[in-house]
Amino acid sequence: MKRRTILKGGAAFGLASMMGGKMALAQGLEKAKIGFVYVGPIGDGGWTFQHHQGALAVQEAYGDKVEIVWQENVPEGADAERVLTQMALSGCNMIFTTSFGYMDPTNAVAAKFPDIKFEHATGYKRDHANVSTYNARFYEGRAVQGHIAGKMTKSNKIGYIASFPIPEVIMGINSYYLHAKKANPAVELSIVWAFTWFDPAKEADAAKALIDQGVDVIASHTDSTAPLAEAAKTNGAVIGFGQASDMSEYKPTPRVSSIIDNWAPYYVKRVGELLDGTYAQIDAWEGIAGGEVEIGEITDAVPADVKAEAEAMRDAIAAGTYHPFTGPINKQDGSAWLAEGATAPDGDLLGMMFYVEGITGEIPS
Structure with missing residues (x-):
């Protein structure tokens, strides 16, 4: 009753x-x-x-x-x-x-x-x-991070901890890689899928796996500070970025900047x-223009010229004079996606379930 x-x-x-x-x-x-x-x-x-x-x-x-x-x-x-x-x-x-x-x-x-x-x-x-x-x-912030990663890697190996294979995550991976590659054509990207949004133990394991592969710059699309905590154990050999919030407790390194979701x-x-x-x-x-995506302080661990370039990219995105997905860009299989000067329609991004050319491995099903 x-x-x-x-x-x-x-x-x-x-x-x-x-x-x-x-x-x-x-x-x-x-x-x-x-x-x-x-x-x-x-x-x-x-x-x-x-x-x-x-x-x-x-x-x-x-x-x-x-x-x-x-x-x-x-x-x-x-x-x-x-x-x-x-x-x-x-x-x-x-x-x-x-x-x-x-x-x-x-x-x-x-x-x-x-x-x-x-x-x-x-x-x-x-x-x-x-x-x-x-x-x-978020892909706008990934472009800025990718530029910093490409310029700062010493091993030419950068890493990404991914949560789930959905368009939001995949477009971030692609943007990060494209801009790292523009900054440093020798860059190789390793991706570890954590299959979680928040699990510090899994995120830490993913960071360890990347570091063991020789990666010295790590971005993540998971929710805890565990990847930065692992990077901090390398005594400056590995850097990374705050994800979703500033994660300022890890400044000035290994956290050299961040994407802040406002x-x-x-x-x-x-x-x-x-x-x-x-x-x-x-x-x-x-995105950046509307204030929902903020680029956290780029610390002095980043060389002044790289910092200036990253901030210029941020400002161009905010002004609408630069789109992170501007052609020519091919898909992973080499087929054309965006022609020279063309920018990605929102519909393509919101349904993005492919890697761009140069990324190895497959998207999990």
């Missing part, structure tokens, strides 16, 4: 929401409850840490007009759908789901709660009018639109 009572309460909440939700949203909200679902811990020092900083920025911006709730360490899959359902039933007006693998659970739960707004990070499915997607052009402007904007009644479904993809 107690369980049935709880379910009836949830159904009553949903009915009330459906009856009054559209009118409330059209007029704005005096107060909103905002949920965040995280794939890792807020103390990971990387991806989840940065999303939570964005959540805290919402709280700071709107004070007692918002209530922030969150759930850490939510596995991608069925557990995510359960957590999302609980958040919806708890009275959230908007829920941000912050990992690619939440895509299907987000859309499934959104179908059941049409008056709650769902925002999914890095996905592409907007199966319902109350689902929006948002992403960041979600705060987007989160503050979208919650503000919910509150003032101007909210609409969107698909957002911002």
